Amino acid sequence: MTTAAIIVAAGRGTRAGGDLPKQWQDLAGEPVLTHTIRAFAGQVDRVVLVIHPEDHARAAPYGLPMVEGAATRAGSVRNALDWLEGQGVTKVLIHDGARPLVSASVIGAVLQALDRATGAAPALPVTDALWRGGATVDGTAPREGLWRAQTPQGFRFDAILAAHRAHPGNAADDVEVARWAGHSVAIVPGDEDNLKLTYAQDFTRAARLLRGRDMDIRLGNGYDVHAFTAGDHVWLCGVKVPHGKALLGHSDADVGMHALTDAIYGALAEGDIGVHFPPSDPQWKGAESRIFLRHAMSRVRARGYSIANCDVTLVCERPKIGPHQAEMRAALAAIMGVDMDRISVKATTSERLGFTGREEGIAALATCALVRA
Numbered sequence: 001m002t003t004a005a006i007i008v009a010a011g012r013g014t015r016a017g018g019d020l021p022k023q024w025q026d027l028a029g030e031p032v033l034t035h036t037i038r039a040f041a042g043q044v045d046r047v048v049l050v051i052h053p054e055d056h057a058r059a060a061p062y063g064l065p066m067v068e069g070a071a072t073r074a075g076s077v078r079n080a081l082d083w084l085e086g087q088g089v090t091k092v093l094i095h096d097g098a099r100p101l102v103s104a105s106v107i108g109a110v111l112q113a114l115d116r117a118t119g120a121a122p123a124l125p126v127t128d129a130l131w132r133g134g135a136t137v138d139g140t141a142p143r144e145g146l147w148r149a150q151t152p153q154g155f156r157f158d159a160i161l162a163a164h165r166a167h168p169g170n171a172a173d174d175v176e177v178a179r180w181a182g183h184s185v186a187i188v189p190g191d192e193d194n195l196k197l198t199y200a201q202d203f204t205r206a207a208r209l210l211r212g213r214d215m216d217i218r219l220g221n222g223y224d225v226h227a228f229t230a231g232d233h234v235w236l237c238g239v240k241v242p243h244g245k246a247l248l249g250h251s252d253a254d255v256g257m258h259a260l261t262d263a264i265y266g267a268l269a270e271g272d273i274g275v276h277f278p279p280s281d282p283q284w285k286g287a288e289s290r291i292f293l294r295h296a297m298s299r300v301r302a303r304g305y306s307i308a309n310c311d312v313t314l315v316c317e318r319p320k321i322g323p324h325q326a327e328m329r330a331a332l333a334a335i336m337g338v339d340m341d342r343i344s345v346k347a348t349t350s351e352r353l354g355f356t357g358r359e360e361g362i363a364a365l366a367t368c369a370l371v372r373a
Helices: 032-039 053-062 073-084 104-113 157-166 174-180 200-214 255-268 289-302 322-336
Strands: 002-009 046-051 066-068 089-096 119-125 130-133 137-141 147-149 153-156 185-189 216-230 233-236 239-242 245-247 306-315 343-348 361-372
Touching (some): 002 073, 032 053, 046 053, 046 073, 073 157, 073 174, 089 104, 104 119, 104 185, 153 157, 153 174, 157 174, 174 185, 216 255, 233 245, 233 255, 255 306, 255 322, 255 361, 289 306, 306 322, 322 343
Parallel strands (some): 002 046, 119 185, 306 343
Antiparallel strands (some): 089 153, 119 147, 119 153, 130 137, 216 361, 233 239, 306 361
16 A cells, blocks of 8 residues: 655745745745645655646755646646556545645544545634625624635545546535545544645744744753751852851852752753763862853753753751842852743751751752753
């Protein structure tokens, strides 16, 4: 069994404006048709492009079979069906080249429906009220049983080929041709994102949807512990806090900043502080922890991410964190180069349990969310 997709891209699309037909206009840095073709990669066995005679040079780099379109859409589809005849195709999907956001789930649903039906197509139920009229409303129409048609529209190959060859003229879509020939067409769920680019404003919406699809969100967690030693202050989240003890560590032992730094490295899948700043290396003896955090942030930016938010929890009986929370958030924001409202610092006790309850040290937990769009 062989499946094929016919991508119809021979129109001129003048309503979209611009110097090029809409399928060749830029969408998120690539031609619309590039996105459309990519949607079918791995979904079908072969793809055939139906193009305008003037577009051979533009379409050639795709390396796909090309068929010239006709004066009507139905004629263009028939040309492609004729070209596919005799190539062992059993199922065919017919798709608008100006629908670049079709999802794999929609394509898969159409193909799966063809196991039990001669034709299948995605659609969305009409939910808005329907009016008749011109400048004013002259009447209403019931919306029950009405659907908004989408593509790809799929068919058993032999059935749709015969239907197109027998059809007397143009048609709104291939479902109309199939039904004219007496074939039943199953409806599968469509997708609101599967819009057809028709007007200039549609490109803005499509670009926004593509950015959402390309969004990459990463989460990382960090945990650190430092024991108390002799001293008169502790460093916590970049703030020097007076205390009857100090924290013991190879660096300045800022347990909160260490946990946050590890959370960032974790979100990037780049290890932890020890990987980048080995404790065996004497140059980091007594180092300020802001060095580690700034390095982690440099990796965030180098990888194209930004901080969505981060949250640090300090676990200790003393010192009391509340009086220093705002200063800690401000210090972290300055070191990281982000807005303060993206950073949370809070504290809790362990109810006198464990090493923190016995005031033998401080623990810190941190979570960080990175986003790239």
